[in-house]
Amino acid sequence: MLSFNVQIKPxxxxxxxxxxxxxxxxxTGKLKPGDRFPSVRQISQELRINPNTAHKIVAHLTxxxxxxxxxxxxxxxxxxxAGSSQDKSVLLNKDLERLVVGxxxxxLSLSEVTQALEKHWEKIS
Numbered sequence: 001m002l003s004f005n006v007q008i009k010p011x012x013x014x015x016x017x018x019x020x021x022x023x024x025x026x027x028t029g030k031l032k033p034g035d036r037f038p039s040v041r042q043i044s045q046e047l048r049i050n051p052n053t054a055h056k057i058v059a060h061l062t063x064x065x066x067x068x069x070x071x072x073x074x075x076x077x078x079x080x081x082a083g084s085s086q087d088k089s090v091l092l093n094k095d096l097e098r099l100v101v102g103x104x105x106x107x108l109s110l111s112e113v114t115q116a117l118e119k120h121w122e123k124i125s
Contacts, residue, residue, distance in 0.1 A: 002038055002046055003031055014049050018057050026066060026077065028124055037067055037075040 006021035008014045025031040038046070043054040058075060061067045068078045103113045 002043070003035060005030075006047065008047060008049070014047070015053050015056055015060075018043070018047065018049075019060055022057075022061055022066070024124075031077050033077050033079040035077045037061075037077055039074065 004021045004025035006018050008017055022031065031037075037058070040051060040054045040058055043049070043057065044051040047054070058067060058069075062069060062075075066078060067075050069075050099113070099117075108116075
């Protein structure tokens, strides 16, 4: 059983969907520092994705500093890096741009986007 929830949906790369699901699990506290993270093999089998994709996911999360590979122990969740508020906003820029582009494509107003954002913020908080 994976320690995060993800439903792979067509239209977006599985890699991005899983990375997002893990990041969300970290933010909401479902994954905590010190928790064991599933192996590449386990991720691949349970999500029915290519092992190379699963490896890419773990490598990405490790490069972000969210996971730590400990020889003889396995992969564990690291403490979330504090970072400056500028560092944190840089991390969000890609996602924010995607949100804005999607909202504009749907002809949503800024207030509609803000309301939707507040709704999701409260749901996760």
